Amino acid sequence: MNAKLSPRQVGDVTVIDVSGRITLGEGSSNLRDGIRELVSKGNKKILLNLADVSYIDSSGIGELVSGFTSVANAGGQLKLMNLTKRVKDLLQITKLYTVFDVFDSENTAVRSFV
Amino acid sequence: MRLSGGLLPRIRSGLRVSMAENTETKEVDVLLDSALDSADDAERLVLNVAQEAGFQEDDLHKIGMAVRESIVNAVVHGNRYNRRKKVHLSVLHGKDRLTIVIGDEGEGFDIGRLPDPLAEHNLLQQSGRGIFLIRAFMDEFEVRSLSPSGTEVKLVKYV
Numbered sequence: 001m002n003a004k005l006s007p008r009q010v011g012d013v014t015v016i017d018v019s020g021r022i023t024l025g026e027g028s029s030n031l032r033d034g035i036r037e038l039v040s041k042g043n044k045k046i047l048l049n050l051a052d053v054s055y056i057d058s059s060g061i062g063e064l065v066s067g068f069t070s071v072a073n074a075g076g077q078l079k080l081m082n083l084t085k086r087v088k089d090l091l092q093i094t095k096l097y098t099v100f101d102v103f104d105s106e107n108t109a110v111r112s113f114v
Numbered sequence: 115m116r117l118s119g120g121l122l123p124r125i126r127s128g129l130r131v132s133m134a135e136n137t138e139t140k141e142v143d144v145l146l147d148s149a150l151d152s153a154d155d156a157e158r159l160v161l162n163v164a165q166e167a168g169f170q171e172d173d174l175h176k177i178g179m180a181v182r183e184s185i186v187n188a189v190v191h192g193n194r195y196n197r198r199k200k201v202h203l204s205v206l207h208g209k210d211r212l213t214i215v216i217g218d219e220g221e222g223f224d225i226g227r228l229p230d231p232l233a234e235h236n237l238l239q240q241s242g243r244g245i246f247l248i249r250a251f252m253d254e255f256e257v258r259s260l261s262p263s264g265t266e267v268k269l270v271k272y273v
Contacts, residue, residue, distance in 0.1 A: 010136070023153075023154070023182070024150060024186055024190075025150045030199070055179075057179060057182055057183060057186075058241070058243040058244040058247055059186070059241075060185055061240075061243060062240040062241050062243070063240075065237075065238055065240055066240045068238075069238055077190055086175060090247075093234070093247075094231060094243055094246070094247075095232050095237060096237065099237060
């Protein structure tokens with residue numbers, strides 16, 4: 001199943017529950033379009049909940065990076081939450097784990113936005 | 115599954131291939147279309163063999179992802195989605211290893227000129243991590259140019 005995005009608002013933070021596969025094609029473009037749309041609407045505090053992401057490839061990693069930079073360029077912040085072991089391992093071996101702010105608790109993650 | 119027309123008979127089972135120091139059985143030998151769906155087809159075909167070879171979940175994920183990245187490279191960067199060009203996939207199972215060979219009909223590339231995705235100035239690049247991940251997930255990785263054109267990659271995972 002290609003990535004499905006379900007945004008919800010928690011205070012002034014937009015939490016996006018992402019599920020399915022983020023791979024080159026529909027999965028990665030869904031993520032790209034979803035983040036782009038939120039940024040264009042002025043949402044600058046975005047928290048991606050990746051708990052239900054079953055698979056991510058190098059293209060999906062690229063979309064996470066691209067989302068991170070596009071939100072930052074708009075003056076906002078994109079953070080990650082609830083990584084599966086596989087996604088965490090991928091971010092670690094690509095040295096991206098320290099680039100992103102990563103959280104295991106939604107409360108802590110939401111409060112971390114400035 | 116979108117296998118090339120008329121090529122289904124090329125999925126062979128039990129064809130023994132004598133190697134210099136090892137005997138491997140060719141389990142899969144197919145031509146795939148230059149389309150992204152071929153990555154799903156290839157991953158499924160290879161994982162069927164890998165499961166029978168006894169690989170466990172973690173290794174299956176690594177093998178599947180390495181195959182996906184290789185097929186995507188062949189389709190996108192090699193054949194550039196050209197429907198007249200095909201991607202060749204073969205899978206060989208030996209006593210101590212699984213060997214996957216993927217070839218395209220593209221113009222080739224110089225692996226020595228690929229940027230290092232772990233370099234500080236490349237960390238925030240959107241692309242360029244595929245071959246790095248293949249190398250990280252497999253035990254052996256080789257690239258060679260084909261004549262008159264094309265690139266072939268060989269991925270090996272030890273059982």
